Amino acid sequence: MNIKIKKLSLLNFKGIRELSIEFDEVTNIHGENGTGKSTIFDAFTWLLFGKDSHDSKDFNIKTLDAKGKAIPMLDHVVEGILDVDGTEITLKRSYQEKWQRRRGAEESELTGHETLFYWNGVPQQAGEFKTKVDALVNEGLFKLLTSTLHFNSMKWQDRRQVLILIAGEISNADVLAKMNKQQVADITLLLNSGKPLADFLKELAMRKKKLSDDLKTIPSRIDEVTRSLPEPVDFEAVKSNISNKQALLLDLENTINDQVSAYKTQGEAVQQVQNQIFAHRKTLQSLEFEAKSEAQKVENERILKISDLKQKLAGVSRQWNDEHQACNLAVQSKSATEAKIKELRELWSEISIAELKLGEGESVCPTCKREFDPDTLAEKSAQLRSSFNENNSKQLSGITAEGRKLSVLLGETNAQIDSLKADIDKLSRKAESLSAQLKEAESIPPSGEPDPDTIPRYADIKKQISILELQILEAPKLDIESLKLQKSAAQAEIYDLQVTLGHLDVITRGKSRIKELLAEEKSLAGQISELEKQEFAMNAYTRSRMDTVESRINGKFNLVRFRMFNTLINGGIEEACECMVQGVPFSDVNSAGKIQAGIDIINTLSKHYGISAPIWIDNRESTNTIPSTTSQVINLIVSTDKSLIIK
Numbered sequence: 203m204n205i206k207i208k209k210l211s212l213l214n215f216k217g218i219r220e221l222s223i224e225f226d227e228v229t230n231i232h233g234e235n236g237t238g239k240s241t242i243f244d245a246f247t248w249l250l251f252g253k254d255s256h257d258s259k260d261f262n263i264k265t266l267d268a269k270g271k272a273i274p275m276l277d278h279v280v281e282g283i284l285d286v287d288g289t290e291i292t293l294k295r296s297y298q299e300k301w302q303r304r305r306g307a308e309e310s311e312l313t314g315h316e317t318l319f320y321w322n323g324v325p326q327q328a329g330e331f332k333t334k335v336d337a338l339v340n341e342g343l344f345k346l347l348t349s350t351l352h353f354n355s356m357k358w359q360d361r362r363q364v365l366i367l368i369a370g371e372i373s374n375a376d377v378l379a380k381m382n383k384q385q386v387a388d389i390t391l392l393l394n395s396g397k398p399l400a401d402f403l404k405e406l407a408m409r410k411k412k413l414s415d416d417l418k419t420i421p422s423r424i425d426e427v428t429r430s431l432p433e434p435v436d437f438e439a440v441k442s443n444i445s446n447k448q449a450l451l452l453d454l455e456n457t458i459n460d461q462v463s464a465y466k467t468q469g470e471a472v473q474q475v476q477n478q479i480f481a482h483r484k485t486l487q488s489l490e491f492e493a494k495s496e497a498q499k500v501e502n503e504r505i506l507k508i509s510d511l512k513q514k515l516a517g518v519s520r521q522w523n524d525e526h527q528a529c530n531l532a533v534q535s536k537s538a539t540e541a542k543i544k545e546l547r548e549l550w551s552e553i554s555i556a557e558l559k560l561g562e563g564e565s566v567c568p569t570c571k572r573e574f575d576p577d578t579l580a581e582k583s584a585q586l587r588s589s590f591n592e593n594n595s596k597q598l599s600g601i602t603a604e605g606r607k608l609s610v611l612l613g614e615t616n617a618q619i620d621s622l623k624a625d626i627d628k629l630s631r632k633a634e635s636l637s638a639q640l641k642e643a644e645s646i647p648p649s650g651e652p653d654p655d656t657i658p659r660y661a662d663i664k665k666q667i668s669i670l671e672l673q674i675l676e677a678p679k680l681d682i683e684s685l686k687l688q689k690s691a692a693q694a695e696i697y698d699l700q701v702t703l704g705h706l707d708v709i710t711r712g713k714s715r716i717k718e719l720l721a722e723e724k725s726l727a728g729q730i731s732e733l734e735k736q737e738f739a740m741n742a743y744t745r746s747r748m749d750t751v752e753s754r755i756n757g758k759f760n761l762v763r764f765r766m767f768n769t770l771i772n773g774g775i776e777e778a779c780e781c782m783v784q785g786v787p788f789s790d791v792n793s794a795g796k797i798q799a800g801i802d803i804i805n806t807l808s809k810h811y812g813i814s815a816p817i818w819i820d821n822r823e824s825t826n827t828i829p830s831t832t833s834q835v836i837n838l839i840v841s842t843d844k845s846l847i848i849k
Contacts, residue, residue: 203339204814205285205286205813205815206284206816208224208283208290209224209225209282210225210242210246210280210281210282210283211280211281211282212241212279214264214265214276214277215241215263215278216238216244216245216263216264217241218245227835228835229836229848230849231849232841232846232849233841233847234840239820239839239840240255240838243818244261246816246818249280249293250293251341255349264278274299276299278298279294281293281294281295282294291322292320293320294320295318295319295331296320297316298315299314299315344815347811347815347833348817348818350803350804350817350819350820351800353781353800353804354781354788361781362777362778362779365764365779366751368755368810369755370754372747372751381742389739389742389743402740403737403740406737407737410734410737413730416726417730420719420720430708430712431708431713432705432708433705434705435702435705437702437705440702441703444696444699444700447692448696450692458689475670475673476674478670479671479674482663482666486660486664489663490652490654490660493657494652501648504643504646507643508640508644511640511643512640515633521629525625525629526626528622529622529623532615532622533619536612536615539608543605550602553594553598554598744767745775748767748777752764758810759802759803760802761783762799764780764781764782765779765780765782766779783798792824793824793825794826797821797822797824798827798828804817805831808832815833815834816835817834817835817836819836819837820838821840822838822839823840
C-alpha cells in the first residue's frame with residue numbers, strides 16, 4: 203500500500219489562520235523557527251489521530267491573540283486529500299466551540315466544545331472515523347513510517363520486538379549449526395525437555411543460587427562443629443576413677459543404712475511419747491475453747507441486752523414525739539375554735555341590738571322621684587321593719603346553731619388534750635426507766651479472754667506435757683550428717699566424671715558430622731559444576747541465536763546496524779537493542795546521521811510491511827543528502843524566510 207498526501211488545508215490551527223498546501227513526491231517547506239513548519243506536521247497527525255507529531259493529545263490547537271488568549275467563536279479545521287494506491291480520500295476534522303445564550307442573559311456563553319469528522323464529505327461518528335483510519339494503517343506503524351526519529355525514541359524492548367518480527371522465525375537448526383558438538387549435545391537435552399529456555403534459565407539460576415548459598419555455609423558449619431568439640435582426655439583413666447568412686451559410695455550408703463536401722467527401734471518409743479504429748483495438747487485446746495466459748499456467751503448476752511434496751515428507748519422516744527406533736531396540734535385547734543366562738547358572740551350581740559333606719563332615698567318614689575305621702579310612707583316603713591326583724595331573727599338562729607357546734611368541738615378538743623398529756627406523762631416515765639436500765643447494762647465491763655490458770659485441770663495437763671518433752675530431749679539422737687556430706691561429695695564427683703566421659707561421644711559424633719559436611723560440600727560443588735555446564739551451554743545457545751538474529755536483522759538494513767545483546771562481566775549475556783550508525787551509537791551521532799539512519803529504518807519497515815507513507819523530515823537543512831526512498835518526502839527546512847515558503 204502506498205499512501206501519499208496530495209493536499210492539506212488548515213483553518214485557524216495553532217496560529218495559522220488559513221493555509222493550503224499541495225504536495226509533490228518531494229515537498230520542501232522553508233521558514234524561520236516559529237513560522238509554523240512543525241505545525242503543518244501536527245495538523246496532519248491531528249487530522250488522522252487527534253494527536254500532535256509528538257504523540258500528545260493535550261495540546262492547544264486554538265489560534266491565540268496578542269495577549270496569548272484564545273480568539274473566541276472560531277472553527278479549527280484541518281482537511282486533507284490522501285492518495286491511497288491511486289484512490290483519493292478526503293478527510294476532515296473540525297474542532298468547534300459551543301455557545302449558548304441563557305434566558306434573561308444579554309450575551310451568549312461558552313458551554314463546551316465538539317469535534318466533527320468527515321470522510322469524503324460524509325459526516326462520521328468519532329468511532330466510525332477512527333475505524334476507517336485504522337483500516338488504512340495502524341497508528342503505531344504509521345508513526346514508524348512517517349517520523350525519522352520515532353523508532354529510536356521507543357523503549358529498547360519495543361524496538362527489539364519490532365526487529366525480531368522483521369527477522370522472522372529462526373529455527374534451532376540454524377542456531378545449533380554455529381555451536382560445537384559438545385555444546386549441541388548439552389543444549390539439545392534442554393531443548394527437548396519442552397520447557398522454554400528462559401524459564402529453564404530462571405530455574406537454573408534459582409537452583410544454582412540455593413546451592414551456592416548452601417555451599418558458602420559449609421566452612422562456617424564445620425568451624426562451628428570443631429569449636430564445639432571438648433578437649434580430649436584419658437578416657438580410660440576416667441572410667442577407672444568412676445568405678446572407684448562408685449565403690450566408695452556403696453560403702454557409705456551401707457553405713458548410713460546400718461545406723462538408721464539401729465535408731466529405728468528408739469524412734470518407735472519416741473513416737474509413742476510424741477503421741478501422748480499430742481493427745482495432751484489436744485485436751486488443752488478443748489479446755490481453752492470451752493472457756494472462751496462460755497466467756498463469749500456472757501459477752502453476747504450483755505451486748506444483746508444493751509441493743510434491746512436502745513431499741514425500746516428509741517421506740518418510746520418516737521412515740522413521745524408523736525404524742526407531743528399531736529398535743530400541740532390539738533392546742534392550736536382549741537385556740538382557733540375559741541377565737542371563732544368569740545367572734546360569733548360579738549356578731550350575735552351586734553345583730554340583737556340593731557334597729558331599722560330609713561335612708562334618704564327610701565322616702566322617694568323610684569319611678570317618678572316624688573316623696574311618698576304620709577300614709578304610703580307609714581305602710582312602707584312597716585314593711586321594711588318586718589323584713590328587717592325577720593332577717594335578724596334568722597341570722598341569730600344561724601349564729602346560735604353554729605356556736606353550739608363549736609362548743610361541742612371545743613369540749614372534744616379539751617378531752618383529746620387531756621388524754622394526750624396523760625399519754626405523754628406515761629411515756630416520759632417509761633423512757634426514764636429504760637434509760638436507767640441501759641445505763642446499768644452499759645456499766646458492766648466486757649468479758650475478756652479467760653485466764654488459762656483459772657481453767658480446771660489446765661495446769662496439771664501442762665505439767666504432764668513438760669515431763670514427756672523432757673523424755674524426748676534425753677533420748678539418744680541419730681548423727682549421720684557427716685556420712686551424708688561424704689555421700690553427696692562422692693555423687694558429685696561421679697557426676698563430673700560421667701560428664702567428662704560423655705565428651706567421648708560428643709567428639710565421636712562431631713568428627714562424624716565433619717565428614718558428612720565435607721561430603722556435602724563435595725556434592726554441592728559437583729551439582730553447581732553440572733548446573734554451570736548447563737548454564738554455559740544455554741548461554742552459548744543464546745549467544746548463537748542472538749548472533750543469528752543480529753546477523754539476519756542487520757542484513758535488512760543498508761546504513762544502520764543493531765546490537766541485540768550485551769556481554770556481561772561474568773561472561774553472561776543480556777538482551778539489548780541499540781542502533782549503531784557506522785559503529786557509533788545512535789544517541790551520539792549528529793543530526794544528519796540521525797536523519798539518514800531514520801530513513802534507512804523506514805525503508806526497511808516499509809518493505810517489510812508493504813506500506814509506504816509520507817516521511818516528515820524535521821531540520822532537513824542539517825544534512826546534504828538522504829538515502830533514496832520510495833516514500834513521499836516532506837522536508838521541513840529552517841531558513842531566513844519570514845513566512846512559510848512551499849517548494
